[in-house]
Amino acid sequence: MLPLNSFDEWSPLKEVVVGSALNYASHERELSFDLFFHDNLVRSEWYYPRLSVAGDSEKEGTRGAADRLAIKQRYVDELNEDIEGIVKTLESLSVTVHRPLDVDQATARVQTPAWSASVVPPLNIRDNTLILGDEIIETPPMIRSRYFETQFLTPVFTEYFRRGARWTVMPRPLMTDASFDRSYANASAGGPTEPIADPQPSPYDVGFEMMFDGAQCLRLGRDIVVNVSNDNHAMACDWLERHVEGRFRIHRVYRLSDSHIDSMVLALRPGTLLVRSAEVAEQLPEPLRTWDLIIPPAPESNDFPQYDDDDIVLTSLFIDLNVLSVSPDTVLVNEACPELIRTLERHRFTVVPVRHRHRRLFGGGFHCFTLDTVRDGGVEDYLG
Structure with missing residues (x-):
C-alpha cells in the first residue's frame, strides 16, 4: 500500500477502494431517503407512493419508523457479479484494489439516540468520504441508513493513516427531522408524489445541521468545485x-x-x-467554461433493463456519465452505452467497457462505487 495521494479525477490511478453490496436487502422509505433521492423518485418511469408510518408502528412505540422495500435477490446477485468484474478490470490495468468490510447478514439496523434505520452496505463509497491530497475526510451523511457506512472502511483508512495520511471526521449530525433543509425539495419539479410530511419534533432538535457528500465535489488539483443545494450543504461547505x-x-x-x-x-x-448538457456547463465557474466540453447523446429508456412496478429506481437516465478515469486517456465506461463509448473514442480516449446492469436500482455508477486513494498527480493549479 502506497501513501495516500489523490488530488484530481484523472491522474494515473494506482490504488482504489471498490465498494461492496454483500447482503444488500432493501431500501427504507423515510424522510432522509426521500429528500436525498427527491429528483429521481418522481422523474423515473414509475409511481412510488410515500409509505405511511402511521398505525402499527405507532402502537409499537416506534413513531417515525418506516417499512422496508425488499430488493429482489437476483438483482443483488447480478450487482455483485458486476462489482467483481469492475475489480478484475481495474486489477488488469495494474491498479491495486482495496475492499471495505462486508455488512454481516445479522446486522439489520443501526440506532442513535434520535432514530433507528436499516443498514446499507458500503457500495457507493464515493459519497461519505472525500480524499484531498494526503487527507481522508469523512463527510456528514445525508441518509440515516448510511450513518455508519465509513466504519466499514476503517481497516483501509487505518493502513493509510499508518503511512502518514491525515484522517479527519466532519461533525456528525443528530439527523432529526428538523435537521433537514427541505427548501430544494419544496422548490424543485421532482420529488415524491405525495408531500414530504412536516418534521416530527424530537428532544434532540438543534435546527439545520451539516450534511454533505464527497460526490458533491469535483477535484481539480488545488481547486474544488462544490455543489450546494440547501443550507445543510452550505454549512458543510463553510466548514x-x-x-x-x-x-x-x-x-x-x-x-x-x-x-x-x-x-x-x-x-x-x-x-x-x-458534461450532461450545455446548460450544466453554463453554471460552472468561469475558468471551466473555456475547457473542451464532451456532451454525449442523451440516453434513452430502452438503454436500461425494464423493471417491475415494485422495483424502486433511484437515478436518472444520465447515471452512465458516472465514469471512472484510470489515466488522462483511459476511461471505464458501462458496456451498455455504445453512443457514449463512441463519443469518447472520437475524443481520443481509450475506453474500457465494463458491465454494470442495475445502476438505476442501486443509485450509482463506476465513479460512485469507487474511492481513488492513490493517483500520480499533485496539487497543480489548473484554473489559474
Missing part, C-alpha cells in the same frame, strides 16, 4: 472552506443538482470535461 484554507480553493456552484455533481460533470483530463 470545508475553513478546514482547507491555504491548501485548496473552494468554488461553489448552486443547485446544479439535488446533491451529487458526478453525473452532471466529470473532469476527464486537464482541459476536458464530460
Whole structure:
C-alpha cells in the first residue's frame, strides 16, 4: 500500500477502494431517503407512493419508523457479479484494489439516540468520504441508513493513516427531522408524489445541521468545485472552506443538482470535461467554461433493463456519465452505452467497457462505487 495521494479525477490511478453490496436487502422509505433521492423518485418511469408510518408502528412505540422495500435477490446477485468484474478490470490495468468490510447478514439496523434505520452496505463509497491530497475526510451523511457506512472502511483508512495520511471526521449530525433543509425539495419539479410530511419534533432538535457528500465535489488539483443545494450543504461547505484554507480553493456552484455533481460533470483530463448538457456547463465557474466540453447523446429508456412496478429506481437516465478515469486517456465506461463509448473514442480516449446492469436500482455508477486513494498527480493549479 502506497501513501495516500489523490488530488484530481484523472491522474494515473494506482490504488482504489471498490465498494461492496454483500447482503444488500432493501431500501427504507423515510424522510432522509426521500429528500436525498427527491429528483429521481418522481422523474423515473414509475409511481412510488410515500409509505405511511402511521398505525402499527405507532402502537409499537416506534413513531417515525418506516417499512422496508425488499430488493429482489437476483438483482443483488447480478450487482455483485458486476462489482467483481469492475475489480478484475481495474486489477488488469495494474491498479491495486482495496475492499471495505462486508455488512454481516445479522446486522439489520443501526440506532442513535434520535432514530433507528436499516443498514446499507458500503457500495457507493464515493459519497461519505472525500480524499484531498494526503487527507481522508469523512463527510456528514445525508441518509440515516448510511450513518455508519465509513466504519466499514476503517481497516483501509487505518493502513493509510499508518503511512502518514491525515484522517479527519466532519461533525456528525443528530439527523432529526428538523435537521433537514427541505427548501430544494419544496422548490424543485421532482420529488415524491405525495408531500414530504412536516418534521416530527424530537428532544434532540438543534435546527439545520451539516450534511454533505464527497460526490458533491469535483477535484481539480488545488481547486474544488462544490455543489450546494440547501443550507445543510452550505454549512458543510463553510466548514470545508475553513478546514482547507491555504491548501485548496473552494468554488461553489448552486443547485446544479439535488446533491451529487458526478453525473452532471466529470473532469476527464486537464482541459476536458464530460458534461450532461450545455446548460450544466453554463453554471460552472468561469475558468471551466473555456475547457473542451464532451456532451454525449442523451440516453434513452430502452438503454436500461425494464423493471417491475415494485422495483424502486433511484437515478436518472444520465447515471452512465458516472465514469471512472484510470489515466488522462483511459476511461471505464458501462458496456451498455455504445453512443457514449463512441463519443469518447472520437475524443481520443481509450475506453474500457465494463458491465454494470442495475445502476438505476442501486443509485450509482463506476465513479460512485469507487474511492481513488492513490493517483500520480499533485496539487497543480489548473484554473489559474
